Amino acid sequence: MTIFKQEIRSQKKTVLIWSLSIGLLIGLCVLMFPEMESQMGDVNAIFSKMGSFTQAFGMDKLNFGTLIGFYGVEAGNMLGLGGAFFAAIIAVSSLMKEERDHTAEFLFTHPVPRIRVITEKLLSVFSNILIMNAIVLILSILSILLIGESIFWKELLLIHFAYLLMQLEIAGICFGVSAFLTHGGIGVGIGIAGLMYFLNIVANITEKAKPLKYISAFSYTETSDIIRSGDLAVRYLVPGLIFMVIGIVLSYAKYTRKDLR
Amino acid sequence: MEKELAIETRALTKFYGKSLGIRDLDLSVEKGDFFGFIGPNGAGKSTTIRTLLGLIRKTRGEAKVLGYDIVDDKEEILKRTGYLPSEIWFYHDMKVKDALKYSADLRKTDCKERASELCKRLDLDPNRKVEDLSLGNRKKVGIICAVQHHPELLILDEPTSGLDPLMQKEFFSILKEENRRGATIFFSSHILSEVQAYCKSAAFIKEGKILLSDKVGELGQTGARKVTILGDVPKERFSDLPGVTFTESERDEGISFLYKGDIKLLLSILSKEEIRDLTITEPSLEEIFMHYYES
Structure with missing residues (x-):
């Protein structure tokens, strides 16, 4: 696991910065909740009148007056988008950076099969995502405890689990893309994550665009649906996991045969 | 073996x-x-x-x-x-x-x-x-x-x-x-x-x-010789001679080239020219390199 360790070591600052940024932002929002709680009746009223915008972000189904509803929207924005960008960036850089940083000639002239390099790099990407999500979850729990609210364990864990799966899906796809690139992949990664996010928003606004839910990794992270049903939307999750597997298979297929610069 | x-x-x-x-x-x-x-x-x-x-x-x-x-x-x-x-x-x-x-x-x-x-x-x-x-x-x-x-x-x-x-x-x-x-x-x-x-x-x-x-050691044994001529000899005299490769720019007082041809033919041309000095040596690896890459 030499490459795995090196990857984890080299990414530790990035992981820490992203984890603390997302975790502290969520924590900050939670800490603001007691003050905002009394005004949430008005906020609900305002949001309910915002038409498709309300639907787009699932705010028509959540009650801002409760911590769980408030958390669902806030965490949805911060952990959803932030986590997706984080997963996309570290996954799309993972294989590509060896050629971009000219280290491929060093690494691949050591007696390590390319399959092992790919596997250890993939494991490091998934591990970093797990570490980031664990830190964010701990900070979220701490912030809820700090404001003296009881923790809605089932919903909280389900929401975070959904975001974890979404990040793993995006990471799997971006990892596959990474195998084809030699430089400049970060824009592609952010593009993929952003596209998925907006596809879900479009699918929320209009019924005609509902099939897009099967493409977007954000469709099974709708906190309003998770809180109401107490479950993940398996019909959206399964295609998502299939996309992830396709991305990973593509990475092996391409990178084991690639001419390295 | x-x-x-x-x-x-x-x-x-x-x-x-x-x-x-x-x-x-x-x-x-x-x-x-x-x-x-x-x-x-x-x-x-x-x-x-x-x-x-x-x-x-x-x-x-x-x-x-x-x-x-x-x-x-x-x-x-x-x-x-x-x-x-x-x-x-x-x-x-x-x-x-x-x-x-x-x-x-x-x-x-x-x-x-x-x-x-x-x-x-x-x-x-x-x-x-x-x-x-x-x-x-x-x-x-x-x-x-x-x-x-x-x-x-x-x-x-x-x-x-x-x-x-x-x-x-x-x-x-x-x-x-x-x-x-x-x-x-x-x-x-x-x-x-x-x-x-x-x-x-x-x-x-x-x-x-x-x-x-x-x-x-053997790479120098290409059969080619480095010919250096001092004197008022125009380069064109040798340009049609089979086996000649010019390896360096023209000198002030003469020319130098690699020659891989009939030595008698070369000497017969030289005997008609106003030459002050002549050296025929084994070419260096660098000259062989130039011979191969310029030809």
């Missing part, structure tokens, strides 16, 4: 899309040899090396390194080989000692003592960050990575670029020690003086094809 080969290629070809890297390359390097691989920029030296090490896939042909097939037994080859690329880069966050340890760990060996000894010889501080190092110092780290595990074969791509003369000397002394130990040294270069000084054998490569491969 035939000597065992460290590198053997048969019609090895590599295309990058439609553009050619190397074409039908036949190369044999004996085990224990100190081999210079000579060619100008873009001749195919790095492509050959990168194909042998599995960084790029051959288009066709066969190649074996240390008896192992470059496609099927890549890891066996890499286990027994040390490689120094022409431009070496390491991971930004590493210190020199981290890079050396990472290389040893990837080989599942412990080379701590050897690495420390080589750092001292090459005057390299193991505690410096690799990203702060000059090209020459980065190259030193690369050299140590390549030799610290005592490989059977050392492949070096233009190894001395960026090294000062003192370090070049130390570097070649390390290579000679490795060679005496039994390692085969294969290095690409366009600095002919170092090939002539250190190599037992060499090959010329041009436009992806091997032009000539032999013992360094």
Whole structure:
């Protein structure tokens, strides 16, 4: 696991910065909740009148007056988008950076099969995502405890689990893309994550665009649906996991045969 | 008895899309040899090396390194080989000692003592960050990575670029020690003086094809002679003479060329000219190089 360790070591600052940024932002929002709680009746009223915008972000189904509803929207924005960008960036850089940083000639002239390099790099990407999500979850729990609210364990864990799966899906796809690139992949990664996010928003606004839910990794992270049903939307999750597997298979297929610069 | 080969290629070809890297390359390097691989920029030296090490896939042909097939037994080859690329880069966050340890760990060996000894010889501080190092110092780290595990074969791509003369000397002394130990040294270069000084054998490569491969001493035995004429002799007198290759720009007081033809014919032309001095010598490796690459 030499490459795995090196990857984890080299990414530790990035992981820490992203984890603390997302975790502290969520924590900050939670800490603001007691003050905002009394005004949430008005906020609900305002949001309910915002038409498709309300639907787009699932705010028509959540009650801002409760911590769980408030958390669902806030965490949805911060952990959803932030986590997706984080997963996309570290996954799309993972294989590509060896050629971009000219280290491929060093690494691949050591007696390590390319399959092992790919596997250890993939494991490091998934591990970093797990570490980031664990830190964010701990900070979220701490912030809820700090404001003296009881923790809605089932919903909280389900929401975070959904975001974890979404990040793993995006990471799997971006990892596959990474195998084809030699430089400049970060824009592609952010593009993929952003596209998925907006596809879900479009699918929320209009019924005609509902099939897009099967493409977007954000469709099974709708906190309003998770809180109401107490479950993940398996019909959206399964295609998502299939996309992830396709991305990973593509990475092996391409990178084991690639001419390295 | 035939000597065992460290590198053997048969019609090895590599295309990058439609553009050619190397074409039908036949190369044999004996085990224990100190081999210079000579060619100008873009001749195919790095492509050959990168194909042998599995960084790029051959288009066709066969190649074996240390008896192992470059496609099927890549890891066996890499286990027994040390490689120094022409431009070496390491991971930004590493210190020199981290890079050396990472290389040893990837080989599942412990080379701590050897690495420390080589750092001292090459005057390299193991505690410096690799990203702060000059090209020459980065190259030193690369050299140590390549030799610290005592490989059977050392492949070096233009190894001395960026090294000062003192370090070049130390570097070649390390290579000679490795060679005496039994390692085969294969290095690409366009600095002919170092090939002539250190190599037992060499090959010329041009436009992806091997032009000539032999013992360094034999490479001069091309049948060509270097002719230097002092006096008022126009170059045009010899331009139609078969076997003439001009190797350097016209001198103030005469001309110089390589001649591989009938010596009587040359002398009959010379006898009619106003010459003050004439020398006919064996050409140097550099002149042979120019002969091949300019013709």
